[in-house]
Amino acid sequence: MGNDLDRGLVTRWGAAGAADVERIEAGDWREWPSGLRLFDDRLAAVRVAREKLVPEEGAGHVLRVQTRDGEPVGVIVEEADYRGPVPEPEFADGPELPEAWRRYLRSPSWLRRGWLPSGKYIWLYPPAQARQILRIWETEGTHPGIALIGGDGGLENFVVDLRQDPAPVLMVSNASEGWDDAVVQAPDVATFVARVEDGTFDLIWR
Numbered sequence: 001m002g003n004d005l006d007r008g009l010v011t012r013w014g015a016a017g018a019a020d021v022e023r024i025e026a027g028d029w030r031e032w033p034s035g036l037r038l039f040d041d042r043l044a045a046v047r048v049a050r051e052k053l054v055p056e057e058g059a060g061h062v063l064r065v066q067t068r069d070g071e072p073v074g075v076i077v078e079e080a081d082y083r084g085p086v087p088e089p090e091f092a093d094g095p096e097l098p099e100a101w102r103r104y105l106r107s108p109s110w111l112r113r114g115w116l117p118s119g120k121y122i123w124l125y126p127p128a129q130a131r132q133i134l135r136i137w138e139t140e141g142t143h144p145g146i147a148l149i150g151g152d153g154g155l156e157n158f159v160v161d162l163r164q165d166p167a168p169v170l171m172v173s174n175a176s177e178g179w180d181d182a183v184v185q186a187p188d189v190a191t192f193v194a195r196v197e198d199g200t201f202d203l204i205w206r
Helices: 018-026 042-057 099-105 127-137 189-198
Strands: 002-004 009-016 059-068 071-083 110-115 121-124 146-151 156-161 169-173 183-186
Touching: 009 018, 009 042, 009 071, 018 059, 042 059, 042 071, 099 189, 127 146, 169 189, 183 189
Parallel strands: none
Antiparallel strands: 002 009, 009 059, 059 071, 071 110, 110 121, 121 146, 146 156, 156 169, 169 183
């Protein structure tokens, strides 16, 4: 639990479903829905989002807010967005993704986007969205064998080089003109997923 002694603020967390998030959005992310429980421990909110809300609603959001005297104040921040299993047909149009990535996206809950305990923000893509982004990016001639799996919410993308076995996870920018400027983030997808799940993933810069 985070404290700001000068202002009497305490950081707390909540787990919200789709309907609660809609109400928060309608309140410009400043009005905490009545009846939505607050937790002193971030991990408690994560468990509710992943183990209860995702199975029930297909998505579970972890929210962060400052409280004073137990009451939420200020802007509500989405800490993480978890989703349920990606439908199997979405993988059918190719390319053939590493089994570790398929397994993660087909798991009971996976991190769609959010802040990791390491302080890094990541945004992961299901296959259909990843293919659409690559078509816009036009990487066929510059990055043969590429498969997009996510990004940092900004200019950096996480991709795998399917020409290699195991396929490493690399970081390439939106301005990348080829594999020469790619930076390895993990030796394989299984390692990348493990670091995302335990919250230790951090960007590696050349």
